[in-house]
Amino acid sequence: MRLATRTGLASFVAASITLLAVGALFRGYFATVLQERVDTQLEERAKTAPILAAVAERLAQSELRTTLEGARVVRDGETISLGLLPADPLPSRIVLGFSTARASGDRWRMYTVEVSDVPNPGDQALVQLVAPLGDVDARAMQLRRRVIFVMGLTSLAAGLVGYLLGKVATRPLNALRRDTARIEDAEPSTWRVGTAYGSNEVDDVAATLNENLQRLADETQRRGAALDAARAFASSATHELRTPLQSALINLDIARSDRIAEPDRIEVLGLANEQLQRMAASLSAVRALADAEFADQSWFDEIDLADVADAAVADERRRAPDATIEIDSPPPTTLIAWRDGVRLAIANLVRNALVHGVPVDGSAQRVVVSVAGATVTVDDNGPGVAPADRQRMLERFERGGGSGSGLGLAIAQQVAIAHGGSVVIGSSPLGGARVVMTLAQSSSSSP
Amino acid sequence: MSAADGGRILVVEDDDAVRTAVDRGLGVHGFDVSSVPDAESAMAVVARRRPDVMIVDIGLPGMSGIELCTRLRGLDVDTPILILSARDQVGDRVAGLQAGADDYVVKPFSLDELAARVHALLRRARPHAGATTALSAGPLWIDLDRRVATIGEIRLELSRREFDLVAVFAANPGIVLSRIRLLELVWGYDFDVDTNVVDVFVGYVRRKLEAAGVPRLIETVRGVGFVLRVE
Numbered sequence: 216m217r218l219a220t221r222t223g224l225a226s227f228v229a230a231s232i233t234l235l236a237v238g239a240l241f242r243g244y245f246a247t248v249l250q251e252r253v254d255t256q257l258e259e260r261a262k263t264a265p266i267l268a269a270v271a272e273r274l275a276q277s278e279l280r281t282t283l284e285g286a287r288v289v290r291d292g293e294t295i296s297l298g299l300l301p302a303d304p305l306p307s308r309i310v311l312g313f314s315t316a317r318a319s320g321d322r323w324r325m326y327t328v329e330v331s332d333v334p335n336p337g338d339q340a341l342v343q344l345v346a347p348l349g350d351v352d353a354r355a356m357q358l359r360r361r362v363i364f365v366m367g368l369t370s371l372a373a374g375l376v377g378y379l380l381g382k383v384a385t386r387p388l389n390a391l392r393r394d395t396a397r398i399e400d401a402e403p404s405t406w407r408v409g410t411a412y413g414s415n416e417v418d419d420v421a422a423t424l425n426e427n428l429q430r431l432a433d434e435t436q437r438r439g440a441a442l443d444a445a446r447a448f449a450s451s452a453t454h455e456l457r458t459p460l461q462s463a464l465i466n467l468d469i470a471r472s473d474r475i476a477e478p479d480r481i482e483v484l485g486l487a488n489e490q491l492q493r494m495a496a497s498l499s500a501v502r503a504l505a506d507a508e509f510a511d512q513s514w515f516d517e518i519d520l521a522d523v524a525d526a527a528v529a530d531e532r533r534r535a536p537d538a539t540i541e542i543d544s545p546p547p548t549t550l551i552a553w554r555d556g557v558r559l560a561i562a563n564l565v566r567n568a569l570v571h572g573v574p575v576d577g578s579a580q581r582v583v584v585s586v587a588g589a590t591v592t593v594d595d596n597g598p599g600v601a602p603a604d605r606q607r608m609l610e611r612f613e614r615g616g617g618s619g620s621g622l623g624l625a626i627a628q629q630v631a632i633a634h635g636g637s638v639v640i641g642s643s644p645l646g647g648a649r650v651v652m653t654l655a656q657s658s659s660s661s662p
Numbered sequence: 663m664s665a666a667d668g669g670r671i672l673v674v675e676d677d678d679a680v681r682t683a684v685d686r687g688l689g690v691h692g693f694d695v696s697s698v699p700d701a702e703s704a705m706a707v708v709a710r711r712r713p714d715v716m717i718v719d720i721g722l723p724g725m726s727g728i729e730l731c732t733r734l735r736g737l738d739v740d741t742p743i744l745i746l747s748a749r750d751q752v753g754d755r756v757a758g759l760q761a762g763a764d765d766y767v768v769k770p771f772s773l774d775e776l777a778a779r780v781h782a783l784l785r786r787a788r789p790h791a792g793a794t795t796a797l798s799a800g801p802l803w804i805d806l807d808r809r810v811a812t813i814g815e816i817r818l819e820l821s822r823r824e825f826d827l828v829a830v831f832a833a834n835p836g837i838v839l840s841r842i843r844l845l846e847l848v849w850g851y852d853f854d855v856d857t858n859v860v861d862v863f864v865g866y867v868r869r870k871l872e873a874a875g876v877p878r879l880i881e882t883v884r885g886v887g888f889v890l891r892v893e
Contacts, residue, residue, distance in 0.1 A: 450750060453748070453750065454721075454748065457748060457769055457770060458677045458679065458680060459679065460770050461677075461680050461683075461769050461770040461771070462677070462679035462680045462682070462683040464770050464771075464772060464773075465680070465683035465684060465686075465687045465772075465773045466683050466686075466687075468687060468772055468773030468774060469683070469686055469687045469690055469773065472690050474690050474691075475690055483686070486679070486682075486683070490679055
């Protein structure tokens with residue numbers, strides 16, 4: 216049931232009860248007043264009781280008999296009826312004072328007095344004066360009908376007013392309800408109801424609602440963004456794996472054919488091998504990236520960053536024996552970190568420098584790794600990265616035109632993020648690119 | 663198979679390794695292959711000398727493979743086009759077929775499969791010599807010479823492959839045609855092939871027939887294939 220209907224009904228019931236009580240009281244009072252007037256008249260008439268008693272017999276025989284007001288006179292056990300009396304008999308037992316009786320469908324009021332010495336000394340008689348209450352009762356009944364009619368109308372009016380007031384009072388609530396309904400199929404960013412509905416209670420509810428909606432919208436958007444990122448990543452990763460697989464498959468098909476010359480077959484097999492290795496590298500890179508993204512706190516322990524960097528550089532020297540990789544041998548630097556992740560990140564930074572840091576003028580390539588505090592810096596003397604491209608280079612599958620997986624810098628960045636740090640690309644004093652990986656700020660120098 | 667059998671193939675693929683491999687592979691199969699890395703170069707090649715079959719990767723940088731199909735068909739180039747698509751590019755693939763491509767191959771594919779489809783498309787591309795020049799089935803009237811299909815006064819706007827499909831149905835009224843039979847008759851695939859291209863094209867043709875006021879002319883016979891209903 217709507218709130219306005221409730222207030223309407225409540226007003227109707229309240230008005231009905233009040234008016235019923237007032238009406239009943241008023242009608243009772245009115246009936247009493249009317250009857251008291253009759254009684255007063257009867258008492259007035261009682262003053263003539265001795266005369267009536269004296270002339271009762273004669274009056275009963277005169278023509279005046281029917282025009283008189285009703286009375287009964289009892290004398291010597293004989294009752295003389297005079298004037299206007301009911302057709303049906305009144306009670307035969309006569310009581311002194313006031314009494315009421317029902318006869319011929321109406322009520323009758325009676326007042327009885329005792330008179331003595333009339334008409335002869337020593338006589339005793341009872342004189343009863345009778346007045347009809349029919350008029351009084353009819354007027355009371357009429358009044359009652361009027362009261363009920365007016366009461367009904369008034370109650371209905373009260374109900375209507377209550378309904379309208381209720382509508383006005385619930386207008387803020389209804390406005391809020393409409394705003395809330397609108398949210399259902401709206402964009403999360405627009406999930407908001409108003410702030411001023413013209414009622415403090417409703418405004419409080421709206422404020423609470425807005426807070427919760429904001430939280431919900433934020434959460435929905437965060438999840439949506441995470442899902443989009445995951446989808447984009449899955450799609451890119453699939454593409455990265457499918458493309459080398461596709462060319463390897465075709466090259467193997469060609470190699471199987473009996474229509475190609477032996478040197479061609481060897482070349483094609485070499486290509487297929489290269490492409491499968493590219494796939495394998497992409498697979499481990501994707502795996503490393505996923506690991507870095509979900510890095511667990513239990514993987515973290517105390518490491519010597521200089522030592523880890525040294526080991527990573529030694530690995531890369533083995534992989535690329537012709538390259539010159541220098542390391543700025545620093546004092547031991549201990550911090551709480553994810554050892555394998557940091558080592559992989561440094562390895563990727565070095566590999567990145569080896570691939571992209573080839574000097575354009577043909578001079579010897581130099582890659583320098585330096586460790587300071589919780590920061591690892593890798594410099595090269597290659598062509599460098601234009602400032603506009605620096606941020607983009609950190610994104611996944613952004614390969615700077617080389618043959619890498621396009622994930623190296625993304626892995627380093629993800630590892631840095633796992634430590635609460637970051638990766639920044641800049642210009643190196645050597646002339647090429649400088650990549651600075653900062654790990655946690657919570658580093659501590661060794662004693 | 664000798665090189666004389668092969669037709670001129672144009673490969674449009676952006677990935678160097680894949681393009682080189684397809685180029686070399688189809689060459690080994692006796693085709694005369696040229697390849698370009700983007701749609702713009704493909705347009706230029708087609709303008710100079712029309713290839714017999716085109717192999718187009720969907721995800722090209724710049725102008726996409728779909729757009730290339732649309733442009734070529736818009737220029738009345740009816741060279742059969744085979745789309746290369748990834749498994750997760752279903753929507754793109756359908757858009758490509760709608761844009762006028764004839765079939766698609768899902769990556770990663772084998773060279774033999776690709777070569778077989780190219781052969782089939784080449785066979786179909788050559789105009790079929792037949793005694794009949796006109797067909798009619800139910801409300802459908804087909805002029806094979808002018809390649810026009812009409813229903814009453816309405817001319818159906820059909821792509822080349824859609825026209826071939828309608829013509830095959832019209833030539834076999836009331837006969838249930840299996841998917842394999844349709845692949846053979848319309849696409850020339852007389853080998854086992856994994857594709858739902860028949861269903862896709864029957865869908866397109868049905869929509870066009872419905873727009874011309876004859877819904878349910880081609881009915882599905884569940885588990886068997888399709889049939890052109892004539893009363």
